[in-house]
Amino acid sequence: MIQFSNYDIISNLLFATQWTILLSLAAFIGGTSVALLLTAMRLTRNPAMQTVVRIYVELFQGTPLLMQMFLCFFGLSMLGYEISAWSAAILSLTCFTSAFLVEIWRGCIDTLPKGQWEACRCLGLSFLQTLRHIILPQAIRVATAPTVGFSVQVIKGTALASVIGFVELTKVGTMLNNATFEPFKVFTLVALIYFALCYPLSLYSKHLEKKFNVSR
Amino acid sequence: MSLVNLHQVHKYYGDLHVLKGIDLDIKAGEVVSIIGKSGSGKSTLLRCINGLEEYQQGGITVDGNEVTTEDIQVRRLALSVGMIFQNFNLFPHMTVGENIMLAPTIVLKKSKAEAEEIARAMLLKVGLEEKFDSYPEKLSGGQQQRVAIARALAMSPKVLLCDEITSALDPELVGEVLKVLEQLAKEGMTLVLVTHEMNFARDVGSKVVFMHQGKVWEEGDSKTLLSDPQTDELKQFIGAVL
Structure with missing residues (x-):
């Protein structure tokens, strides 16, 4: 049997951390892009579009992320679409992230007074011009702190990708545990690495929140 | 020639019949004050004129063009x-100058230099030329409302709708806003105001429209109407506010 030194364990975990970070980034970028699109759809006063967004949000907020990943990975391949664990993980995390962000952002946009929209309408600005020049600049200031805060959930969510066989931090942790039979040591290290990733983001989110409140 | 014309306008909020057949004719250069108790439909009427509110029956035209939402x-x-609002609705993330330049640049496609020239001229008009680079939150309510007027004027409108624009102001700040309106009236701007400022309506206004229960109850020359009201409702109303 191969012996794993502490150095081996840590270096393997740190290597796997790269994939966790990469997956988180991909999911976060994918999620914000889709959430932007959904937010724009929601803001049009088109009832059909709003219904689509509402169903999307209900669906992905109302089911466990793990089920979404299973359906993405196994479901799609049963339907004949070969999909890698990496793509399935990104796809399901993107859906999950966007469903939550679109709700967070809705709250932020709704805190802006209706008068801002009306003033723009009276000045002859189009819907998109109003969004771009008036609504988004103000909403982004309000939304940054909760969005950064939510990115912590995305990072933790990537752990589920281990179940469909994507080799990231949690998966490597499981593999090392199987090889070393030292669950306490291995999983403590795994947890510490997650904490090291998430805690700075939480702090940053709190900092942004404070900054925003002061400047009001 | 009539600039704003309303013909038998009906408006419902669900089952609530808010405007019950409004006929109104406003000529260029007139200063029309719409008065009445709260809930009489004054603000709704004003908001129908520029398409902020839908109406269900009748017709509204401005400068010959039909108004829809x-x-x-x-x-x-x-x-x-x-349009000028009770609570100003300035854009808080932009300076005073940017607030005024926004619509001329992106709606009228004017160059930045042109827009800035307009903005400075309009600020001069409302007596705030030194506030070009200030943010709205640094200004008093009266100053903010004057910026809102400058912002509306920068689009060179033919008619200015004012929705209770002094109601959110401290009493000592009302005068400076009314003075600007008076100046505009002298220059021949068409003004339609929903207001509680009876003195202004009488002294500056050319016409007063008294609304009651969603109808134009009484209308006419401002001085005559306010000194010699015909209906009991208007008598009561004048008695209550003066």
Whole structure:
């Protein structure tokens, strides 16, 4: 049997951390892009579009992320679409992230007074011009702190990708545990690495929140 | 010639009948004060004129163009109708200058230099030329409202709608805003105001419209109407506010 030194364990975990970070980034970028699109759809006063967004949000907020990943990975391949664990993980995390962000952002946009929209309408600005020049600049200031805060959930969510066989931090942790039979040591290290990733983001989110409140 | 014309306008909020057949004719250069108790439909009427509110029956035209709430119509309407709100609705993330320059640059496609020239001229008009680079939150309510007027004027509207624009102001700040309006009236701007300022309506206004229960109850020359009201409702109303 191969012996794993502490150095081996840590270096393997740190290597796997790269994939966790990469997956988180991909999911976060994918999620914000889709959430932007959904937010724009929601803001049009088109009832059909709003219904689509509402169903999307209900669906992905109302089911466990793990089920979404299973359906993405196994479901799609049963339907004949070969999909890698990496793509399935990104796809399901993107859906999950966007469903939550679109709700967070809705709250932020709704805190802006209706008068801002009306003033723009009276000045002859189009819907998109109003969004771009008036609504988004103000909403982004309000939304940054909760969005950064939510990115912590995305990072933790990537752990589920281990179940469909994507080799990231949690998966490597499981593999090392199987090889070393030292669950306490291995999983403590795994947890510490997650904490090291998430805690700075939480702090940053709190900092942004404070900054925003002061400047009001 | 009539600039704003309302013909038998009906408006419902669900089952609530808010406007019950409004006929109104406003000529260029007139200063029309719409008065009445709260809930009488004054603000709703004003908001129908520039397409912020839908109406269900009748017709409204501004400068010969029919008013609807279709986006494209509202935007065309914005070129001839300016609106000023009770709570200013300035854009808080922009300086005073940027607030005023926004619509001329992106709606009228003017160059930045041109827009700035307009903005400075309009600020001069409302007596705030030194506030060009200030943010709205640094200004008093009266100053903010004057910026809002300058912002509306920068689009060179043919008619300015004012929705209780002094109601959110401290009493000592009302005068400076009314003075600007008076100046505009002298220059021949068409003004339609929903207001509680009876003195202003009498001294500056050319016409007063008294609304009651969603109808134009009484209308006429401002001095005559306010000194010699015909209906009991208007007598009561004048008695209550003076």
